[in-house]
Amino acid sequence: MKILLCIKQIPDTNDVRWSKDNNIIRDGVISVINPYDLYGIMASKTVKEKLPQSKVTILTMGPQNSIESLRYALNMTGDEGYLLTDRFFVGSDTLITAKTLSYAIKNVLGDFDLIITGQFASDGDTAQTPYCLANLLNIANVGYVHKIDDVNENRISLTSIKDDGVYKIKAKYPLLISMANFEGEIYKPKIKDYIMGANKKITTINANDILLNQEESGLRASPTYVKKAYRPLHERNCKFVNSIYDLIEEMKV
């Protein structure tokens, strides 16, 4: 079975610092692998354990230094990696990101039986790209996956948890799943994994390789753009009380 795992490197949102004029300082911010993609990595490990003949390709789109997270992911799982990077991709919104990924898949990587993504990326929190990607590839998708219950060459059984309840779903391939959680511990790569990971091949591809022209990529093609960004202020006038008894009085709404 052919599996594609999509991951994203993001700025560590716990490491945000502000300039005096309330802009985020981006220089020197630590980059990390999106936490939801760790669930994706674990999902791909689950499938690979059950079906050892499967081939797992890992794809990431982002700036050149995303290769660090790609290598980290390859230490944990997968057979080979693709880094999709180009200055023309800068400013891509969710739709254009999905379009760019779909071009890489259609024009370079080829067809997959199963595509695995994280449900959200913690920097943007949109959860839109997986759905757009599945739609552009014209394949079915299941979101909010918490667990892979079973998997074989023909079908996969999934637990998906949404606002309205718990769904048990059986699906055929080709299929895209996005992981919102994972039951069980996240694997920590060991020294042998780093040694094996270092030998896995990473191919860098750009807009030319995937046959996406400039007009169709990045900020220029994106139907949304950020008009302004600002630091949220959540100020109320806090009145401090001096004792628990005063506090309890205040609780009598």
Added chain:
Amino acid sequence: MEILVYVELNKNEIPDYSYDLISYAKEISNGNRVLGVLLQPDGFFLDEDKKKNLRKYGLDKLYLINTNRVYFDKRVEPFLIVDLIKKIDVDIFILTSTSNGREIAPVVASCLNTGLTADCTKLEIEDSKLISTRPTFGGKLMASIMYKKRPEMATVRKNSFKKKEFNFDNNLEIEFLEFNLGDCRLNSLEIIDYHEGLKEDFINYQNAKVVLAGGMGLKNKENFEKLKLLAKKTGAIVGATRKAVDRGLIERKYQIGQTGSSTSPLLYVGFGISGAIHHIVGMENSKKIIAINTDKNAPVFKSADIGLVEDAIFVLDKMLDSNISFNI
């Protein structure tokens, strides 16, 4: 300029959050028409009360797609909506940011090759253009998003706007539409089991009157158990910060804030919560906010009405000993 609202159902009823969204659309519409689309499953009936309510809270016209002729599958909704939007040519399409809304919206947007903003907390219209504002970057940054294409789409976080009554002297206009399945990919998925979830798996923060939330200042599981006990005694609901959940002090279902639940109770009390912004975005709309923290400079006090600089565990113990009630 016309706004289309996705009227979501919850257990075959129109939930308050759908009325909230309709009112929000009407509020920002500058007097333009607000249209709704409702996909009518088996067992749903649009009675007179519902029609009156939809009209009262701001809806001008409802497109009703009767889907009960065939077995209705939620996954066909985006394709039915795309079909409708192509037909009626709306300028703006908004949905509630439920898991359902967040699954439908990106499919609709990519079918229409248009822009979509996720989980907005504020909508404005300027010169007939939508501006959608949302927290991003773990809630640390607010971004206002604009669009280059139409329809301009957004999913809107629950409780961003409370429903309000508008006075109209005419009735809701209703148009029934043919069910047109078109091109969709149903054959490869099969839902083999569905359950609503055990009651204790889901916490209803939407209707909470009092929320007692704990952070790292409560230090251990035992103190979170005490918080649950206090909540039980007083009819309140327990909440927690992401850090407390990540550290395993309390189950994930209690997480309030970004990637958790949002709540806007009459009273919110934070025990040992520092006030990380990803928590604040989930509770800042509470009517009254009380915070207890040992650090006078903790950011949570900036979001609080009443503060006490004290050990939250000590306060929790005292409250358990007293016969406190919240009079609600």
